[in-house]
Amino acid sequence: MAETARQIADDLRARISSGELTPGDRLPGEPALVRDYGVAKETARRALTLLVDEGLAVRRRGSGTYVREFRPIPRVANKRLAKDGWGAGKSIWDADLGDREYTVSDLQVYESEAPRQVARLLELSEGEPVIVRSRRYLVEGEPVQQATSYLPAKQVRDSPIAQPDPGEGGIYRRLADLGLEPVRFSEELRARMPSQEETALLAVSAGTPVVEICRTAFTADGRPIEVNQMLLNAGVYVMQYHLES
Template sequence: MAETARQIADDLRARIDSGDLTPGARLPGEPALVKTYGVAKETARRALTLLVTEGLAVRRRGSGTYVREFRPIRRVGNRRLAKEGWGSGRSIWSADLGDREFTVADLKVYEAESPRQIARLLEIEASEPVIVRSRRFLVEGEPVQAATSYLPAELVRGSAIAQHDTGPGGTPARLADLGFAPVRFTEEVRARMPTQQEKELLQLSEATPVVEICRTAFTEEGRAVEVAQMLLDGGVYVMEYNLES
């Protein structure tokens, strides 16, 4: 019986993915599913609940279940890091979002000892200080990403990178001002289930994985100048990368 609910949910998900059911569309109700699949009402309800817990659908009291309206965010790895963007004062974020409204929340900027794993990536000693910038990003009011950046304090202490407002073009532009323009980036991408704390941080629904991206930025000379650890709501992000042979 649980199998059947899963199968119905998978069918509906395929229809959402194919665009047959568009964002905001009303999903078939319990009676319709009972009729189509010849299942018990309880099974039909469970199928719809699966889609809700997976973040694909929302329930409206007394009205039915609808395809989630939040549009996916397309994060184009290459475009967002292009010098044309931050070099002309735009934020990396505007490359992802176009005109969509976003806010930064819980911004904290402070100096601390480098965590061991970060120190390894920055090629510094674990006891050396780093400037840490942590914040959450909300798009149209929904938290979609938590990010923490680490930069060697000896490089950026006293610059706008150690302030709340990094100025036009943000951190990459300020690194360039200091003579450490980032020109090469490595991104490591992983998918996993969130911890309880992460689930609360991003207000994730029950069966939504997170995407963890660890980006290291290098100067022309190959010096690692920033490590950014990003935690993305797997339900809303599509990562795009453009590669050459």
């Protein structure tokens, strides 16, 4: 009985999860899958494409399809925003990456009018200025996230937040220094297919979606103090949430 592309992909995924196929290993090629599963070549190709689209495998022109060597990034929302991290001068990325290295590229810091949605979330008047911090994050040389933060200019323009390097602990530590410590966060997530520009920006594989996250930070008195709009390569992230009943 012929197997479907999804079933073949499930089998290969299980072999990857069990460690039978390790990062860098070559996956069975289309001829092998045709022979072993009794399927058409197109079905075998679709099975491998599913794994590539999920971020588990990569194609190498003229060589074959291989188990991806890049380890997924666990994004633990509860842990990464905890004050005992940024409050101690650490980057919130430390919670995600441990000893893995990350770099920041395409950093831009400037003052501009707040976009309409951002103005609404920050409870600002239309046209009111914000400090914009736009940057792209790379882990082990691979682009994984584009992020743009918006903060009310009247409250932060004369602080290190308006400088390229805000110092240890990042902008949340600097907000605390200004008496605007963020104590509560709200995040909205949605998955979608990327635009052509976003595909190039994050080097997203064909067919791989992105995750769009909009986070708002609030002070103790309920004032919204930052909006961060993030775009993540869904193929490299694992979303984790630790909740208590």
